[in-house]
Amino acid sequence: MRPRRIVSVVGTRPEAIKIAPIALEARRRPGLCHRLVATGQHPALFDDALAGFGIAADDRLHLAPPDAPRADRLAALEAGIAAHLHRLAPDLVLVQGDTDSARAAARAAVSLGLPIGHVEAGLRSGRPDRPWPEEPNRREIDGCAALLFAPTPGNAANLADVAGIVAVTGNTGIDALRIARPALPVPAPPIPGLRQLLVTCHRRENQGERLHGICAALRRIADRSDVRLTLPLHPNPAVGPVIAARLGDHPRIRLVAPLDHRAMLAAIRDADLILSDSGGIQEEAPAFGTPLLVLRAETERPEAVAAGHCRLIGNRPDRIVAEAGRLLDDPAAYAAMARPGLPFGAGDAAIKILDAIELWFGAAPGKHRQRRKPAMSPGESRPPAGA
Ligand SMILES: CC(=O)N[C@H]1[C@@H](OP(=O)(O)OP(=O)(O)OC[C@H]2O[C@@H](n3ccc(=O)[nH]c3=O)[C@H](O)[C@@H]2O)O[C@H](CO)[C@@H](O)[C@@H]1O
Structure with a gap:
């Protein structure tokens, strides 16, 4: 069977940091082919952040002129990402977090009937409008994702009313920290x-x-x-x-x-x-x-x-x-x-996310499987076998 194609669409520094552990873990899995698409939302910070993990974007779209009004930027992002995704025809589109790049990528995927995986799903500030535009963005993305990777059980509980499958995974930002930690400079006295x-x-x-x-x-x-x-x-x-x-x-x-x-x-x-x-x-x-x-x-x-x-x-x-x-x-x-703790996971989120994706691919009847009712309750980390 050909490797399943995952395309991650990301545009900002925090997205680069949080998608890098997934890109690295995907390389270790022969059944997966992962492609990283940069939207150009924060080009310089984005490239530097990825370079720290020894990776670079596979495609660069330069779609988001920083000075354009937000509505124009969003429209340009969505149209450009949709055209690119149409060419790549992935089996799954991954988006991370709550930026305008993530929202535009989710909309582009929906317009093409492609399933979406949302990394860092279920975060809620308790206010529908703040922080703006992150909170409305994350709510919209959660509403159209087939797979929702919630960092914590609390995030999963916020997803009780979505149609996709929810997995509790931890936050890939902690994976990034775990990867980077051994190479940190020695502390100054x-x-x-x-x-x-x-x-x-x-x-x-x-x-x-x-x-x-x-x-x-x-x-x-x-x-x-x-x-x-x-x-x-x-x-x-x-x-x-x-x-x-x-x-x-x-x-x-x-x-x-x-x-x-x-x-x-x-x-x-x-x-x-x-x-x-x-x-x-x-x-x-x-x-x-x-x-x-x-x-x-x-x-x-x-x-x-x-x-x-x-x-x-x-x-x-x-x-x-x-x-x-x-x-x-x-x-x-x-x-x-001043006590260390890991409320956002132990740094193995990318493994859990890709395990869940591979299970889902194994269970998915068709390439472009659409949304389905939740097969998991909050707190579970994997779809049940045969789901
Ligand atoms: C409040 C809020 O809604 N924030 C969102 C925002 O990120 P967020 O608010 O985290 O964005 P920041 O620009 O602060 O980025 C944080 C990341 O950048 C690193 N850093 C920061 C400063 C610096 O000089 N160098 C550097 O490397 C930090 O260590 C951290 O890993 O987009 C993220 C990605 O979608 C989401 O996860 C967040 O929910």
Whole structure:
């Protein structure tokens, strides 16, 4: 029998990091032929992230002119991906997460009648519109996927009303961390009396006035003589230049270019405290036992908050300063958060995902099998034999 063809369509740095373990695992399986298609949503960060795993995109589509209005970008993405998928005629289209690339790829697959596998399915912020557009994107993709790979049992429980098959797999971001960990740089020796804070901030809901407020709070934190803040700047023009203009002159704030994935993981490992609005960092920080204050009012990753690794603090300046101060000044509060844990899986998500896909291929009656009723309950990790 010919190998089954899987095409992953991805466009941004976090998608590259989270699809890489699947691409690597697929290579080890003779029954599968995996192809990685880049949409061009974040070209530079995307290529660097993949290169860290020794892989590159098989096809590049350059479909998303960054300056075009979102509706035009989405239309261009969907049309271009559909034309490409039509040529490739895969047996399954994989999309990761909640970006516009993922949504456009899912729509393109639906338009061609191709089945979709959704990696990182079932994340919900509790608000249908926030974060925008990620929350509406992930809900739409979940609604049309044949296979839904939920990182946690809680994510699977959020999928009770979808038509596809749900498997609990862990998050491939933890696989990526497991793969990268042995090659991380040796930690620099700590400087006595100096606490290292790592900060990332790029989410849409933290831009504009709110970003000004967050910068003001970071300045106040940096005014303490016992801290040093490092901020890798996101290239988004609504973020990097604004932060640089407000914080670039502070002697205890170091603004740096985006870090490659390994350097970022090392920075997470070596930080005493992280402040961030990133999704992926909420998954990675617990693995290193580094406390994380999440600069958002809600999260689609409540597992890390429930386990005590992260704390949701929103974006009001006074609260940011107070919460950081509490962890810096209260050793008991700090120790309660500074414990390693793996609320998003043990780093074997790609294996589980590809096991489930191979079982599904084995069970699928036709190449373009359509959606079906769930054959699994939340918490199960595989479709039952013969499903
Ligand atoms: C809040 C939210 O909805 N976030 C979504 C967003 O990602 P997310 O908010 O995670 O996006 P980020 O740009 O923060 O990327 C995080 C990843 O990039 C790495 N990193 C970060 C900074 C840096 O300088 N260098 C670097 O390598 C981090 O270690 C992490 O692995 O898209 C992801 C992919 O669809 C989804 O999983 C997330 O749900």
